[in-house]
Amino acid sequence: MKKPKKNPATKEKFSWELMYKQRFLLMMSVPFLIWLIIFKYIPLWGWTMAFQEVTPKTFAMSVWERPFVGFGNFVTAFTDRLFAQTMMNTIFISILGIGLGTAGAILFALMLNEIRMQKFKKFTQTVSYLPHFVSWVIIASIAKMFLNDGGALETMLGGARLHLMSSNSPMFWIVVCLINVWKEVGWDAIIYLSAMAGIDQGIYEAAKVDGANRFQQIWHITLPGVKPTAIVLLIMSIGSALNVGMERQMLLSNGIVQDHAMVLSWFAYVRGIGSNNYGLGTAIGMFQSVVGIILLFIANKIAGMFGEDKLV
């Protein structure tokens, strides 16, 4: 399944002549360049707030008048009692989410792939990715109805006290990730299903002739067949490891699990907008971006090591 290596002959050296030859193509890209600059680069100017005191006192001032605090906002953020906890939450929820999500999606795709009844397969697949299109607000209330103290799950288990949503402990990470798996598994499985569909049927035929049973076929043909896809997706998700969505966290959280539900983006919101300290919020957001970029480069390196094409 290795992608064909690019033919070195098609790579032309940069030259003004070439630029001129492709001038119409280049001109067509100008609007997107403008878009990129205006919406992606100019807003970076706002990062200056991370080094200034931006509180209600100084809101009305211009950028030049606001007091400069150096790395003061970063120090405040890093010494916050919740910062270490927030980092842990973000990273572990991310890793757990990627791990469980990938494993779940592959498992589900395998099961679907083995179904021989086409109608039933299509029906199951359609139902399974429905939750993907439902907003977190609704998913969260369904999940809470099911998992809360005294909720449906505890009732089914005969009134056991599981404290799934009421332990201020890392268990909340697992709960969140499992809810996420339930919501996204069908959708994520689509890409693996298509990868499985792309495996040459001849290989299966050959395996059958050699006497391989269904499990052996899965283990020796299907799984190796989807490996490249899995690796690419895994690596791509590392880059966005710190961008754990805050809406999901906020909606699923309650009074007691807050400490373990807090993630970086939410932390920036609470300490920045919530406390009217926009400098601090910007500093946290900036930290998140910088670490995100570093992770992206690491992921890109790893991709190269696995023999995949570099993504960036």
Next chain:
Amino acid sequence: MKNFRGKRCIAPVLAAALCAGVLSGCGSAATSGGGYAEDGVLELEFFNKDGEEDLWDNPVAQKLTEKTGIRLKVDYPVAADDMKVALMIAEQNFPDMIYAKGDVASLVEAGALLDLTDLIEKYGPNIKKMYGEEFDKLKYSAEDPSIYQLSSYPMGATPFKDAGNAQIQWAVLKENDYQVPRTLDDLEKMLKDYMAAHPKTEDGLDTIGITLSTSDWHWLITLGNPAGFIADGQPDNGQWLIDDEYNAMYKFRSDAEREYFRWLNRMYNEGVLDHEFATQTHEDYIAKISSGRVLALVDKDWDYADAERVLIADGKLDRTYAPLPVTISEDVKCPSLMSQGLTTGQGVAITTACKYPEEAIKFLDYLCSDEGQVLVNWGVEGINYSVDEKGKRYRSQEEIDASNSDKDYAKKTGVGFYAYPFPTYGNGVMDPTGNSYTTASREAVMAEYNKEQKAACKAWGVELLLDIFPQRDEFEIPKFSPVWAYAKPTEIEDITKKLDEIAWSGLIGCVIGKPEQFDANYDAMIKAFEGSGMYEAEKMMGDIVKAQVEMLEE
């Protein structure tokens, strides 16, 4: 080649042009959207942090417009912990008038509020009359004696109604021959006996001893505040206990409160306290109370009022609640009726963006006038109330019943809808005609009691339910206004916010934990307080209270 270079230049030029447009948009001076409408009425934008949808179309609102020539365009937050005020400051985009509740300090720091002192002097005789001797309490702080806002809380109220420290269903009291539980132990015994005798309600639901609402800011009302009332016997000063020397202490570290939470923890583990409370939303909480299965609450009447209306409408009058002066032990006095003086620090303010401050203050002054107060509190004469031949205002029985059982009554008729957060006289204050400004007076409250309440008064041999409470004159009025409503500097707010975060999940954790781990959990919480600047905040808070006392004594 030349041609190409020309094209390449366009991008930065265009970008710069757009950029300039964006920046100039940010720089424009802030003015509000208020102005004269086509019908000659002045429309002012009003943001009400505690508001709900109001199209200004109810009869009282119409009448206010007729009298003052002003119509309010009311804006309100869509969710409980809305960041609207913060965003207003960031955008420098303010309404004409604002009730920002706890966000006042940031507005003042942003210079968004108008000093009303001179305006009141010129156009506000009724405002001055209303606040009388307590007018100086409206001053923002010792350092900044400007008046930025009026008070959103009633002036000079005599309490006729109060929910006390805890509430219990009449049905439970009746089974105990109206014996009033005085201490938590009495209450516990009463609840346990009743639950043993009636494990299910008439509708087949499991009986719940006590439940709490802790999923959002309500944790302060049902989990935080009762601890101070019940364990320390202190009135509401927010998260602070203020001693006789005006020193402040973050209240959850008091030993008395630890005992209260220990009791809650025991109740949880013994099945009296609802085992679902930690994860239920406020809606779940109200729904549970509305079903009549919750025997006792530690809440305030305004919080569970919606649920009681449902109970009344369903004919389950004996499932509504009796106020109780319960405390942790006999020697702690229930502070429910204690007077803390005028509550200031939260109220309606006029912003610097308002182009019509004189009109706005005149509008507020009209609300403070005798005529305005009667309109706001009683409604429109001939429709909501009548005056008998002796000049006494009274309401018909249908009107009283509607106001007690219809939860949209205030919104539909406008009666009482504009009392809060606008300035208003408290219950029991008399106007020059000898009628009280509000519909509540001792006689009116007695007359409006339902049959459960009347039966209880008879059993107790008192006129008012509150007569069984420690009375107002048993307490001294503190020299400072209630600390919970103070507009606190952001330094204190920042620390308090973190302390409250710790307390919120910490206290719930202590209550639902195992009894043998209670002390360890509680100690860990206090340790976390100490690590988050509790002592600094206590010092700053104490200094503010002391400064206010000094300012008022001058």
